[in-house]
Amino acid sequence: MNKNDVFATRNESGFSKAEDAAEKYFSKFDGLLYLRYGFDQIKSQIPVDKWMSIPQFVRCSPDYVTVYNNKFNFVEVKGCLDKVKIKLTDFMEYGKWAGLTNLKIFIHSSSSGSIYILKYEELLNHISQEVNDFGRYKDNSRLYFEIPLENLSRFKKCL
Numbered sequence: 001m002n003k004n005d006v007f008a009t010r011n012e013s014g015f016s017k018a019e020d021a022a023e024k025y026f027s028k029f030d031g032l033l034y035l036r037y038g039f040d041q042i043k044s045q046i047p048v049d050k051w052m053s054i055p056q057f058v059r060c061s062p063d064y065v066t067v068y069n070n071k072f073n074f075v076e077v078k079g080c081l082d083k084v085k086i087k088l089t090d091f092m093e094y095g096k097w098a099g100l101t102n103l104k105i106f107i108h109s110s111s112s113g114s115i116y117i118l119k120y121e122e123l124l125n126h127i128s129q130e131v132n133d134f135g136r137y138k139d140n141s142r143l144y145f146e147i148p149l150e151n152l153s154r155f156k157k158c159l
Contacts, residue, residue: 016040018079019063021108025115032068034075037061060093062103073102081111084152085135085144091127094120109149116152126151 026034038061039054051059062074074097078084084107097103098120105123107116118126126147133146 016077016079017110018077018106018108021079021110021113021115022064022075022077022106025106026064026066029068032066034064034066036063037065037074038063038076056089057093057096060090060097062094062097066104071102073104074098074100075104075106077106077108079108079110080149081109083133083146083148085137085146086123087137087142087144089142091145095124107149107152112149114149116149116155118152118155122155 023034026032039059040063063077064075066073066075076094076097078086094103094105103120105118105120107118108114127145130147130151134143135146136143
């Protein structure tokens with residue numbers, strides 16, 4: 001399997017390396033409460049046509065909620081190899097979630113094991129100031145922006 005495989009092929013195991021990495025990371029913090037929040041399309045049995053009938057804002061619900069030191073966060077988890085890809089349409093919906101309360105983006109590289117955690121606003125600032133590559137997914141033609149992970153190295157791992 002590689003980064004060019006379509007969603008169904010990449011996720012046929014029903015297992016998300018990035019979400020597993022996020023939960024392992026969360027469990028290292030005493031007193032951190034984390035709960036699965038958003039839809040898990042990988043583990044759901046919802047056919048694609050039915051999935052697409054759910055409003056995009058709801059489909060883009062953050063993956064987790066966390067409470068740590070009395071601070072509540074939504075957390076969206078992204079997995080990648082050496083570049084993180086984020087659909088533009090999803091990113092716009094994340095902005096709505098960030099408007100409700102703090103939204104963090106947890107990025108896990110399965111090739112290096114690296115973890116990056118950014119506030120939504122930091123990611124927004126990054127993509128508005130840096131040159132990023134764009135592409136389209138083969139399976140749904142959705143436009144995404146792509147950020148090399150070395151461009152994210154300044155972001156600390158913190159919740």
